[in-house]
Amino acid sequence: MWHPVEASRLSYTFGSGRVARHVLSEVNITVRRGEIVILTGPSGSGKTTLLSLIGALRAVQRGNCRVLGHELRGSSEAMRTALRRRIGFVFQDHQLLDFLTARQNVAMGLEHDHACGETDRVRRAITILRNVDLGQGMDLRPQQLSGGQRQRVAIARALVRDPDLLLADEPTAALDRQSGAEVMDLISGLARGRGLAVLIVTHDSRILNVADRVVAMEDGRVGAMLGEHVKNAQNCRPAV
Amino acid sequence: MTTVARARPDRIRVSFSDGQDRSLGALWPVPRPLLPVRLAWRQLRAERARLVAAVAGVMFATLLVLMQLGFRAALFQTAVALPQAIQGQLFLINPLTEALFRYEPVPRIRAYQALAVPGVIAAVPIYLAQESWRNPLTGTHRVIQLIGFDVKANAIAMPGLARLTDLLTQRDTVAFDSLSRPEFGPIPELLAQDGRLKAEIADREVTVVGTVKLGTTFDADGNVVMSQTTFQRLVPGNPESDVALVALRLKDGADVAEVRKRLQALLPPDVLVLTHPALLQRETRYWDKETPIGVIFDFCSVMALMVGMVIVYQILFTDVSNHLRGYATLKALGFSHGYLQRVVLAEACILACLGYVPGQVAAAWLYRYVGQAARLPLELTSGRCSAVFALVVAMCVAAALLTLRKLREADPASVF
Numbered sequence: 120m121w122h123p124v125e126a127s128r129l130s131y132t133f134g135s136g137r138v139a140r141h142v143l144s145e146v147n148i149t150v151r152r153g154e155i156v157i158l159t160g161p162s163g164s165g166k167t168t169l170l171s172l173i174g175a176l177r178a179v180q181r182g183n184c185r186v187l188g189h190e191l192r193g194s195s196e197a198m199r200t201a202l203r204r205r206i207g208f209v210f211q212d213h214q215l216l217d218f219l220t221a222r223q224n225v226a227m228g229l230e231h232d233h234a235c236g237e238t239d240r241v242r243r244a245i246t247i248l249r250n251v252d253l254g255q256g257m258d259l260r261p262q263q264l265s266g267g268q269r270q271r272v273a274i275a276r277a278l279v280r281d282p283d284l285l286l287a288d289e290p291t292a293a294l295d296r297q298s299g300a301e302v303m304d305l306i307s308g309l310a311r312g313r314g315l316a317v318l319i320v321t322h323d324s325r326i327l328n329v330a331d332r333v334v335a336m337e338d339g340r341v342g343a344m345l346g347e348h349v350k351n352a353q354n355c356r357p358a359v
Numbered sequence: 360m361t362t363v364a365r366a367r368p369d370r371i372r373v374s375f376s377d378g379q380d381r382s383l384g385a386l387w388p389v390p391r392p393l394l395p396v397r398l399a400w401r402q403l404r405a406e407r408a409r410l411v412a413a414v415a416g417v418m419f420a421t422l423l424v425l426m427q428l429g430f431r432a433a434l435f436q437t438a439v440a441l442p443q444a445i446q447g448q449l450f451l452i453n454p455l456t457e458a459l460f461r462y463e464p465v466p467r468i469r470a471y472q473a474l475a476v477p478g479v480i481a482a483v484p485i486y487l488a489q490e491s492w493r494n495p496l497t498g499t500h501r502v503i504q505l506i507g508f509d510v511k512a513n514a515i516a517m518p519g520l521a522r523l524t525d526l527l528t529q530r531d532t533v534a535f536d537s538l539s540r541p542e543f544g545p546i547p548e549l550l551a552q553d554g555r556l557k558a559e560i561a562d563r564e565v566t567v568v569g570t571v572k573l574g575t576t577f578d579a580d581g582n583v584v585m586s587q588t589t590f591q592r593l594v595p596g597n598p599e600s601d602v603a604l605v606a607l608r609l610k611d612g613a614d615v616a617e618v619r620k621r622l623q624a625l626l627p628p629d630v631l632v633l634t635h636p637a638l639l640q641r642e643t644r645y646w647d648k649e650t651p652i653g654v655i656f657d658f659c660s661v662m663a664l665m666v667g668m669v670i671v672y673q674i675l676f677t678d679v680s681n682h683l684r685g686y687a688t689l690k691a692l693g694f695s696h697g698y699l700q701r702v703v704l705a706e707a708c709i710l711a712c713l714g715y716v717p718g719q720v721a722a723a724w725l726y727r728y729v730g731q732a733a734r735l736p737l738e739l740t741s742g743r744c745s746a747v748f749a750l751v752v753a754m755c756v757a758a759a760l761l762t763l764r765k766l767r768e769a770d771p772a773s774v775f
Contacts, residue, residue: 167775170775171772171775174691174775176691176771176772176774176775177772197695200690200693200694200695201693202693203690203691203692203693203771204692204693208691208692208774210688210691210774210775211775214684214685214688214691214774216682216685216688216689217405217685218401218402218404218405218406218682218685219401223401227398227689227692228692230394230694231693231694233391236388237387237388237389238388276692288775
């Protein structure tokens with residue numbers, strides 16, 4: 120039986136020759152079904168690069184990265200594109216399309232679903248928006264919503280397709296304490312309810328308590344001592 | 360408690376937790392291939408000012424191209440108005456004649472020789488000249504085209520000519536072309552008052568006995584029609600033996616090609632025997648190929664399309680640049696590069712349609728206005744509209760294809 124994320128000896132280098140910069144070195148990480156893993160570490164430690172490799176947003180250079188049962192090393196662009204449709208993404212600054220309403224942004228996530236007609240798309244978008252407590256803001260454009268509401272729409276867009284894996288990059292970075300806590304409660308609640316694997320990259324130590332595991336990274340490696348912390352890791356912050 | 364219920368097959372009503380019950384409006388089923396078109400439209404609609412600028416650019420290009428092609432077609436149409444009206448199956452012209460307005464003379468004797476060929480039943484010499492016409496009201500002079508021929512031979516089909524043939528056989532009588540430019544004077548109105556009008560051509564007094572309809576051309580602002588005898592009196596420098604062309608009428612059922620072959624074999628090489636279509640084609644070809652006019656209109660049409668393409672390219676390029684992060688997000692969400700290409704191409708096609716419609720409406724108004732002012736037969740034909748629409752779509756698609764390079768910069772990895 121495979122796990123949603125299985126990366127082993129994963130390495131990645133930007134540039135080549137004298138300007139080459141190794142951002143990931145021999146990284147091993149696994150995320151199990153229904154598990155929430157938080158990836159933390161200082162800026163430049165390789166967290167986001169690791170997330171983009173797992174999200175099939177970049178081609179794997181060295182090592183192995185198996186996501187949702189598909190080996191990404193040597194995979195084609197078309198295969199990675201198809202795989203991304205099974206992954207939910209929550210970006211740091213929500214990345215909503217500013218010319219679409221909240222409902223249309225969420226429904227966009229379903230346009231790949233050939234079995235889903237226009238009415239079903241809208242109905243599912245409305246349902247998920249209501250689940251993230253945005254029942255009344257669904258016909259507003261992103262610029263008419265608060266930061267917390269935008270992030271809720273982004274979460275709704277990520278989850279509307281019932282993904283098997285949710286990847287979130289600093290989902291609380293642009294939010295105040297309360298909004299951040301609400302967003303994390305939302306992610307953890309929905310994730311646990313649906314049993315999906317969640318990998319969150321964050322600097323925000325306030326949200327570490329939602330994780331089943333906290334993985335610390337430094338200089339492109341998963342630290343040997345800090346490798347994996349147990350839940351409630353906010354009391355034992357990575358010594359990086 | 361909130362519920363989502365489907366009230367009608369194409370409508371969703373949403374019951375909100377605050378008790379309000381709202382309909383989301385009609386939800387039309389969108390075929391899968393049209394989903395990029397819908398996204399393109401939503402994107403365009405969000406930036407109203409930019410959309411208006413783009414539509415104005417396409418409309419401008421459409422208007423320019425339609426006007427250029429309209430003028431071009433009017434030129435050719437007016438250029439052949441006279442030869443088109445001449446009745447005959449075959450025509451004798453001088454081989455050196457490139458266009459009738461600057462003809463090389465044909466010896467009139469060739470008309471008599473042609474009558475010797477079996478199948479030819481009539482040969483009508485037609486004389487052309489340009490002389491000065493004096494406006495009877497203002498006294499100003501303007502060059503007018505004189506058309507002289509045997510008015511009883513029914514050689515030229517012109518509305519109004521048939522009822523004037525007896526009057527025109529009298530010496531120094533002419534029929535005025537009522538479609539001539541107004542600078543020649545309000546001749547139809549003056550005729551309506553008195554029935555006859557004294558006028559002056561080449562410093563000789565003539566009597567205008569009525570009006571016919573032929574139309575202006577690029578080389579003639581107006582026309583007067585008269586008998587051969589009157590023509591010789593008004594243009595004494597033109598020998599009677601020198602004619603512009605000879606119209607030949609053939610017996611019913613005669614083989615035109617065969618008669619033409621015989622005529623060409625019989626007559627000396629100082630005449631060319633042409634069928635009616637060949638005569639019209641020769642006249643059109645002169646304006647199209649042997650004067651800069653055809654090239655100028657073609658060039659202006661191409662320039663208009665180029666300007667339109669640059670405008671659309673600028674708009675699309677700015678649009679793609681501004682939405683690059685959005686496109687990268689869509690790629691991250693699993694949308695293919697091809698899908699995004701279709702969005703940009705759909706934007707181009709939408710702009711083409713939105714810009715073409717007002718462009719055609721404006722062109723239709725200008726055709727009428729300019730056509731009346733310039734006395735040109737500007738006609739917005741469905742064929743020309745279809746051709747210009749295809750050109751405008753091609754122009755927008757070409758601009759979109761250039762923009763697609765920018766789309767490659769949308770990197771899904773950049774959104775993390």
